[in-house]
Amino acid sequence: MNEVAEYVEIHRHPEPKSFISRWIFSLDHKVIGIQYVMLAVVAVFIGMALSLLIRLRLVWPEQAVPLLGDLFPVGAPDGVMTPEFYLSMLTMHGTMMVFMVLTTAPQGGFGNYVLPIQIGANDMAFPRLNMLSFWTTFLSFCALMMAFFVEGGAPISGWTAYPPLSALDAAVIAGTGQDWWIISIALFCVASLLGALNFIVTTLQLRAKGLTMMRLPLTVWTWFVTAILGLLAFGVLLAAGVLLLLDRNLGTSFFIPAGLVINDQLIDRSGGSPILWQHLFWFFGHPEVYIAILPGMGVTSHILATFSRKPVFGYKVMVYAIAAIGGLGFVVWGHHMFMSGMSPYSAFVFSVLTMCIGVPSAIKTFNWIGTLWGGKIRFTSPMLFSVGFVSLFVTGGLSGIFLGQPTVDLFFHDTYFVVAHFHLIMGVAAIFGMFAGLTFWFPKMFGRFMHEGLSKVHFWLTFLGVYAIFGPMHYLGMLPHPRRYAEITGVDYLAAGGSAEIHYFITIAAMITITAQLIFLFNLVWSLFKGKVCSDDNPWEATTLEWAVPTPPPYDNFAGRIPTVYRGAYDFSLPKAKRDYAMQCNSDDMVYRQAAGD
Amino acid sequence: MSDSHSAGTAVEAGWGGGASPFAVGHKKLGMWLFIVSDALTFSALIITYSYVRAANEWPTPFDFYPAIIFSSLMTLVLLSSSLTMVFAVDAAHRGDRSATAKWTWATALGGVIFIVLHVNEWIHLIHDGVTPLSNPWGTPLFGGTFFTLTGLHMTHVAIGVVYLGIIAIGFKRGKYDAEDVEVSGLYWHFVDLVWMFIFPLVYLMSTKIS
Numbered sequence: 149m150n151e152v153a154e155y156v157e158i159h160r161h162p163e164p165k166s167f168i169s170r171w172i173f174s175l176d177h178k179v180i181g182i183q184y185v186m187l188a189v190v191a192v193f194i195g196m197a198l199s200l201l202i203r204l205r206l207v208w209p210e211q212a213v214p215l216l217g218d219l220f221p222v223g224a225p226d227g228v229m230t231p232e233f234y235l236s237m238l239t240m241h242g243t244m245m246v247f248m249v250l251t252t253a254p255q256g257g258f259g260n261y262v263l264p265i266q267i268g269a270n271d272m273a274f275p276r277l278n279m280l281s282f283w284t285t286f287l288s289f290c291a292l293m294m295a296f297f298v299e300g301g302a303p304i305s306g307w308t309a310y311p312p313l314s315a316l317d318a319a320v321i322a323g324t325g326q327d328w329w330i331i332s333i334a335l336f337c338v339a340s341l342l343g344a345l346n347f348i349v350t351t352l353q354l355r356a357k358g359l360t361m362m363r364l365p366l367t368v369w370t371w372f373v374t375a376i377l378g379l380l381a382f383g384v385l386l387a388a389g390v391l392l393l394l395d396r397n398l399g400t401s402f403f404i405p406a407g408l409v410i411n412d413q414l415i416d417r418s419g420g421s422p423i424l425w426q427h428l429f430w431f432f433g434h435p436e437v438y439i440a441i442l443p444g445m446g447v448t449s450h451i452l453a454t455f456s457r458k459p460v461f462g463y464k465v466m467v468y469a470i471a472a473i474g475g476l477g478f479v480v481w482g483h484h485m486f487m488s489g490m491s492p493y494s495a496f497v498f499s500v501l502t503m504c505i506g507v508p509s510a511i512k513t514f515n516w517i518g519t520l521w522g523g524k525i526r527f528t529s530p531m532l533f534s535v536g537f538v539s540l541f542v543t544g545g546l547s548g549i550f551l552g553q554p555t556v557d558l559f560f561h562d563t564y565f566v567v568a569h570f571h572l573i574m575g576v577a578a579i580f581g582m583f584a585g586l587t588f589w590f591p592k593m594f595g596r597f598m599h600e601g602l603s604k605v606h607f608w609l610t611f612l613g614v615y616a617i618f619g620p621m622h623y624l625g626m627l628p629h630p631r632r633y634a635e636i637t638g639v640d641y642l643a644a645g646g647s648a649e650i651h652y653f654i655t656i657a658a659m660i661t662i663t664a665q666l667i668f669l670f671n672l673v674w675s676l677f678k679g680k681v682c683s684d685d686n687p688w689e690a691t692t693l694e695w696a697v698p699t700p701p702p703y704d705n706f707a708g709r710i711p712t713v714y715r716g717a718y719d720f721s722l723p724k725a726k727r728d729y730a731m732q733c734n735s736d737d738m739v740y741r742q743a744a745g746d
Numbered sequence: 747m748s749d750s751h752s753a754g755t756a757v758e759a760g761w762g763g764g765a766s767p768f769a770v771g772h773k774k775l776g777m778w779l780f781i782v783s784d785a786l787t788f789s790a791l792i793i794t795y796s797y798v799r800a801a802n803e804w805p806t807p808f809d810f811y812p813a814i815i816f817s818s819l820m821t822l823v824l825l826s827s828s829l830t831m832v833f834a835v836d837a838a839h840r841g842d843r844s845a846t847a848k849w850t851w852a853t854a855l856g857g858v859i860f861i862v863l864h865v866n867e868w869i870h871l872i873h874d875g876v877t878p879l880s881n882p883w884g885t886p887l888f889g890g891t892f893f894t895l896t897g898l899h900m901t902h903v904a905i906g907v908v909y910l911g912i913i914a915i916g917f918k919r920g921k922y923d924a925e926d927v928e929v930s931g932l933y934w935h936f937v938d939l940v941w942m943f944i945f946p947l948v949y950l951m952s953t954k955i956s
Contacts (some may be wrong), residue, residue, distance in 0.1 A: 156764070182893045268763075349772050357764030383783040387790035391894065399879045400890040402794060418804050419887040427797075428790055492818040713763060 150666070152696055152711045156254020156357060158270065158296045160708035171369040175275035176395035176703060180282050182593065186588070187282075187289060188253035192579075193589035193669070195244035203655040205229045205237070209635040213326035223301045227718040231634035232321060235304035238254030238632065239295065242307030246436065247336050248289055250578050254287065255378070256343055259371040261593065263347065264366050265694040268711050268733075270276045270704040273349040277342050278409020284339035289301025291332035295325040300735045306308045306632070308429055311403035311422045312698025316394040318410045330393045337386040340378050343480075347375035356587060356693070358713035360469070362730065364461060365717040369467055370446030373474040374439050374544070381435040381480065388428035395420070425490055436676045437574050442470065448534040449585050450717075452516055454690045455531040457728055459718040461515045469515075470510035476505045486554045487561045495554040495649065502552035509545055513538065524728075529603035533584035536611050537577050544573025544616075547622065562632070568618045576614045581667070583607070591687050593707050595700050596679030606664060613661030691731050692717055770925075777929045780803035781936045784902075788940050791898060792947065795891040805883030807954030811870035814953040820863045821945050824903075827856025828938045830841065831931045843918050844926060850914035857907040864900055868893075895944055898906060902937045 164170045204213060223233035258277065266273055272278045295302045298467040305314035314326055351372045355364070364372075391402045397416075403425045406418030431617060453460045460466060482490060482498030500505015525531070542714040544600035547569040550556050560566060583606075591599045627645045629636075636642040636651055686695035692714070697705055702740050719730040722739060760767040777918035810817050813911065871892075875882045878893045913930045916922040 169890050188822075274776065284919060341780075344775055346785070349775050352768075353766045353772055353775065355763040359763035359764070360761055363763075379783045380780060382789040383785075383787035386793075387787045394878070394890070394894065400894075402798065402890065417886070419798055419885055421797065421801060423781060426862075428794070482841060506797075517777050575766055692823055710764075 150271075151738060152731075152733040153714060153738055154712040155706070155709035157709055160704055161270075162527060163703040174281055175271070175279055176296055177260050177264050177272045177275065177278060178593075178701060178705075179257070181257050181625075183282050184252050184256035184260060184285070185258070187286060188249045188257055188582075189672070190204075190671075191248035191252070191289065195241050195249060195695045196662055196665060198241035198244065200658065201229065202234065202238050202622060203658045205234045205634065206559075206636060207636060207655040213546065218675050220296075221300065222329050232304055235300035235306075235632070236325070239304055239306050239329075240292075240302045243292060243333075243549045244352050245439070245575060246307055246529050247328065247333065248285075248292065248384060248438035251336075251378075251436070251558050252285060253333065253372050253582050254578065254585070255347070255371060256282065258367075258447070258582070258589065259347060259443060262694055263368055263371050264350060264354070264590060265697060265705050266368050267354060267359060268297055268693050268706070268713060269350060270710070272346050273353055277346050279395050281339045281343040281346065284342070285488075286650065288332045288335035288339060288372065291328050291335060295328035295332070298325055298328060299323045302324050308433065309392065310428065310429075310627075311392065311395065311425050312405075312408060313412075314595035315392060315403050316408075316410065316415060317396070318413060318415060327393065329394060330396070333393070334386055334389045337382040337389065343385075344375040345385035347371060351375070356710050357711050359732070360462065363713060364445075364464055366449040366463070366470070367443070367446040367692075370442040371472050373470050374442045375477070377435040377442075377474055377477060378441050381432040382437070384428055385432035388425060388432070391428075392425065407722055413693060421487070423488055427481070428648070431478075433484065434481040435477045436473075437570075438473060440574050440578045441581075442473070442719075444578045444584075445470070445535055446539075446583045447514075447515065447585045447588070448537045449519070450692075451530045451534040451588055452538075453526055453718045453720060454588075454688055455526045455534075456520050457526070457720045458519055458523040459716075459720055461521070462511075462718065463517030466515055468598055469511045472506060472508040472598075473512075476501060480505065483552055483557075486557045487639050492554070499552055499554050503549070506545070506549060509541075513545075513677035515543055527602055528587075528597065529598070529607060530584045530588035530688075532604065532607045533580050533587065535633070536607065537580040537584060539611075540572050540577040540580060540614070543576055544569055544571075548573065559628060560625055562630055563625035563628040564621040564631055565628070567631050568621035568625060571621075572618050576618070583610075585614075586672075589689070589694070590675065590679075592694055592699055593678055594679075595682055596675055597682055597687070598675040598679060601743065602667055606667045606671065609664035610661060613657055613664060617654050618656035620654055624648035624650055625728045686731075689727075691719055691729050693732055696731055696733050699743070713726045754884065759933070769931070773929050775934045776926055781932065784936070785940075788898070788943070791891075791895050792943060793897055795947065797867065798887045798891060800883045802887060805881070805885055805888055806952045807881075809889075810949060810953065811867050811874070814949060816863070817945070817949050820867070821941065823856050823863065824860045824938055824941055827860070828851045828858060828935055831934045835924075835928050835931045838917065838924040843920070846916045847914045847918040849929065850910050850917070850930075854907045854910040854914065855908070857903050857934075861897055861900060861903055861907070864896065868896075887950055892948060895948060899937070899944055900942070906930075906937050908935050 158559040171179060201213065204211065210228060213229070214227060215222065216224045216229070217227035219232065223230060223236065260272070283331050300321045300438060303309070303314065303326040305326065310331065394400045395404060401417035401420040404415065404417040404420045405422065408417065444691055449460050449466060450526070480498055480502045482494055483502045486495050490745050528731060547565065551566060552571055587598050587603050605731055624647055627647055629642065629647050633639070633642060636648055682699055685697065685699050688695070696711060714734045714735045715730060716733055717732060721728050725739045760769065792858045830849050830852040832851060834846050837845035837849055874891070878890045880886045881889045909930055913922060914926055917927055
């Protein structure tokens, strides 16, 4: 089935014997990948619980939540959430999701597991650095969790940590929550930088013989470009975080202007500028959006081709589009700051550049549909999630065109329209990419399939659920209903225009969708132990190298050998071939000539 | 014609998989990438410095301690250490282990002298009332940016000194090869190069050269 034309023998490292070096402080990229995914699964359920609290507080502000009072006696006395607690929940929801889920799982998780096998390497270029990246990320996660439980509670300044709110204790409840937040993010930056460096070196140096850049699977291309973005972006956030930490603890005033009055008190600082933070933050923050979404694009391209039994439509153009999105991602950060006070000329430039991103994005969407067009489509669960990704990407992308216009953004800024936009495109689309990846690679990782029926039920409930949640938010934004308000009932104009009923509907939809995620959790755990055994090394009849190794792959992937690559990543439905696909490691001889021998 | 053709094939072979496209080891490529990302961290601080300097009354001319000539001496020492590093890398490629160790130690010594002089300058400035929080001339961020930028740079020099020491000892014992020395040299030259941005921006643009 998975015959390989030719192997190159290499020096083989022995598999570590002890449990700790095999499974805890492992140097094996596959184990580290699974560790990242597990961390992300824990984080995503915490983040989702926070979003549930956010929705509950919005609709029933006086209602006591069971157990919450015991966990957070200050933030939620007797289980009733204070407005400050609401803000800290949304800060932690955003931080948890953006950093610990959207940045870890697609890149650190799936990238780590799959990239070395797909390029025919037996590990990453720097296995020790890889381990260090994961454990630094884990420390970062612990530091973030600390913020919940220190005095004063979690920070309330949002995941963007805008000063002066984030820089001055006088502005909020005194405490070290924001400091823990910054420490967590600084650690995360270091971990991501090391990880990115590792990915780039691995992709450039360790490709198997014959695997040119233009034969790389699109998954590898997106992980590669994502790594470049991470390498360039996280260093800037690291510097900004250190400055914010100095502002908070040493008393410098990088981000604090003169003459600031808080609670009738003149703040004795001068010389800094909150806008400076916004520049530094968004120089990181915008590429971060692509760090979250690009791997999802790669997985989607990969899966759409595999289950349409067709080559990716316009492979080269897809590569250029990925590179263009990555490059443009660095020159559009100003579109987050249209309302912060900016020269109209700058806003114009940022706006035009932002519109430019629409071009490669549209090309990608067109090519995805082109890939599906006329294909022999197999509607497996990874395929469903990938098609869902395309749908969410288009919906979320269209609202981006509105927000990218300075004049329109003046109206939509800080409303639920923005919440709807970035949740669909950055949050949910990326998470659909992860679901697609997990259901697709699960049999390779664990030797068992995820339950197909449960996955499909999970898909439909989630797909309809997220549209029910975020669709109406566009309308809320047009009212315009501002975001970040802790309640809507106490303020007359907020409840007007039917927005109270819409919020009620959204909360109910969120409760159903969140409950549906328990199906996923059950499916994940159940399938690990009881799922249908995958006895075939290439169950999806895919073409890339991860399907040419045993299931699950041995310690060094190709068992002391490296295959030779003969063809591009998506050779489906080759005319005159004996099967409807040709793996990258199959020579022409295998693909065509043996047909006669059969 | 034939030359360019063969060069083209060489490039093809490098990018064709199974080999490093730049014909370098993992560590060297990794160090280049680290330098890129570290350069962005420094850029963020330099932009911060420029931003607040443009937005504030800057106390200029400022003579530093005891005079700009002293800071220039620091710069000279650091730049000279890049030269000794070049000799170290050259010796390493020739396979001369003891000369490599000698030049690497000389480079580390340059780093140590730089740190000693720099800390001396810091102490005197602090004594004169310049701290990260305030200074007698107003504009608190004058001190804030000065100590952040030079502090991060000095941290890099200190890490570099330790790094070079490890390389010097390890190379002499045969634990490292010439490329490892070269990689440490890349780091060291980068740290020097960063100073070539900090010195004009923070020192020369603030002082009066008479």
